[in-house]
Amino acid sequence: MDAARALIGVQLRIIRRDPWFLVIMFGMPLVVMPLFVKTMKLSLQAEGFADATGAEQVVPGQVVLFGFMVSGSVAFSVFREHGWNTWDRLRASAASPAALLAGFGVPWVLIHVFYQVVLMVVGGMFVGLRLRGSVIAEFLVIVAYSVCLIALVLLFTATFRTINQVQAVVNLGAMLFGGLGGALVPLEQLPGWARAVAPITPSYWAMEGHRAVFLEPGGLADVAKPVGILFGAALVLAAVAVKKFRVDETKEFFA
């Protein structure tokens, strides 16, 4: 795991040197959040949450939606190594596929967690998001969602040959999973068929966890199921990614 540790360090350094994508990804949900607070307040009150501010849906929803797009960066990091001709140098270290995927995945899990935490805090400061349940439970939901998404995108990375393919799938996934999972509007407003398939998306379980601590005074036991499912899915996705990942396959970055 020496190679993984070395890679984690250098990836974090590279991301620090070129943070503009992240800056934009922080800005976009912050612009969107205030626009929908009032509408979501009415929607949540209609659901029976009389003292809801609307932020309980909007802030976690935007975090879940844009978080999916941020997770695509882990694929970008791997493909970029091919564009920079450094991939073979990494491989020459005899690092295993698992070590390489960990080296790229761990920095993005950390960043993804940081991204969600910052947006939640800002949501609390500016659009009235209040935590009614356990802060530790909320943090677990955040971490589980990050780990699950990064594992999913690593699987995309192992599967697809070009960065354009991965980006297309990530963008599609963000909208589809976000919509189905109740990140855009509360699940109760979706048609029956959408509610039926929603549990196959990570967004659904992340929103379930967020609702437990933002709309209700949920604790660890209340988020155990969504967190467990997200971590379990992450484990399966990461295992398949490691199995599928062919380190000698040439990936195509932007030509």
Place this chain on the structure above:
Amino acid sequence: MLVATGLTKSYGDVQALRGADLDVTSGQIVALLGKNGAGKTTMISIIAGLLKADSGTVMLDGFDAQRDLDRASKLIGIAPQLTGIYGVLTVRENLEFFANLAGVPRSQRVAEAVSVAERLGLTELLDRGAGKLSGGEQRRLHTGCALVHQPKLLMLDEPTVGADVATRAQLIDFVRESAEAGSAVIYTTHYLNEVEALDADIVIIDDGQVLARGTRDELVEQHRMQGVEFAMVEDLPPEVVERLGATTTDASTYRIADDIPVGELVGKLGPLSDQLLSVETIRPDLESVFLAVTGDRLTGAEEGST
């Protein structure tokens, strides 16, 4: 240090290596000489563990390098053909990262990076972004990243491609110094003057096979050729070919073993000299050795590498 035996590798229908052997001892420089597509890159990629051979063995310091890639990676430093560095990091950060990747302890990384930078003339640039370096400086950094962990076997794949004259000279000196310090060096190239400057043991590889090996003088002695090679617009009549004592080497291209002046050749061709396209003198040098061994000139190699 390295004994590679019977290496074969195919890419689909293309057989890149056909039972190639290679051995290198500590302190020795071996120049792999061949056209693009001859199998040079495939061979060193297999030795470095970047490619799996279809068959054959790679023994490194007595152990099977293909079975113990981790141990082998600590002994091998490879600078692939294409420049691979992190442009957003400084020279120092690049060197320290690759040292870290190779398992160099934290306490030694800084010193190793400084030492390698000094040897490659990059000391003044240590804290400059690698993306802001000139092409030649990037090439030197690229090479430096391969040896920051002091490998016992250094493999440089066409290290001077695209480099300026000063960088070429610097890299050649550096390779010689590395060998003098005890590293075994495999250096792939298709520049004959570099092979001569390195005073390397030469391995001529063509079509995936090692065709000849020796020092420059040994190869010239064994495969010396001289004469004249000339090309015509159209094929010469057989009786003219016979009268000239020529052999056909390619379409409308002929070789005469005697080193005759161009004027004499023109005279011997008579009226057919109007169709003479080019004349080249073949001297007993490395170029002629390559011609004799492979049947082709080293120059004019097609693009692409295998």
